[in-house]
Amino acid sequence: MSIKLVAAAAVSLLALASPVLAQDRNLAAREIMTGSYATAEQKLLDQMRFDQRPELQLNLAAIYYATGRVDEARALYRDVLQKDDVLMTVTTDRVAGSHAIAQTGLRYLSQRQTIASR
Numbered sequence: 001m002s003i004k005l006v007a008a009a010a011v012s013l014l015a016l017a018s019p020v021l022a023q024d025r026n027l028a029a030r031e032i033m034t035g036s037y038a039t040a041e042q043k044l045l046d047q048m049r050f051d052q053r054p055e056l057q058l059n060l061a062a063i064y065y066a067t068g069r070v071d072e073a074r075a076l077y078r079d080v081l082q083k084d085d086v087l088m089t090v091t092t093d094r095v096a097g098s099h100a101i102a103q104t105g106l107r108y109l110s111q112r113q114t115i116a117s118r
């Protein structure tokens with residue numbers, strides 16, 4: 001599965017799998033965008049030992065989806081919905097709430113699962 005596919009499908013839906021951008025290099029956005037999923041995943045997991053910010057979880061969910069771990073992605077999206085909604089930068093000119101991104105992610109995963117089961 002390609003993260004580009006996810007990002008393309010989600011642009012109109014708040015950029016589902018585009019990594020959340022920030023000045024903080026621990027979000028691994030660059031690695032995700034270049035397909036260095038193992039490196040990005042390790043960075044995020046290391047950071048999440050100390051911090052469970054939605055930005056980290058959403059980026060890890062994008063990696064899980066891109067590497068075929070849909071159930072893990074779904075669990076992270078659900079976990080984000082249990083926390084306070086946080087506004088975050090999705091692209092250089094767009095912000096979105098963590099809940100909107102997580103809900104979009106869950107809808108997208110459900111749609112992909114429905115299509116795959118046909």
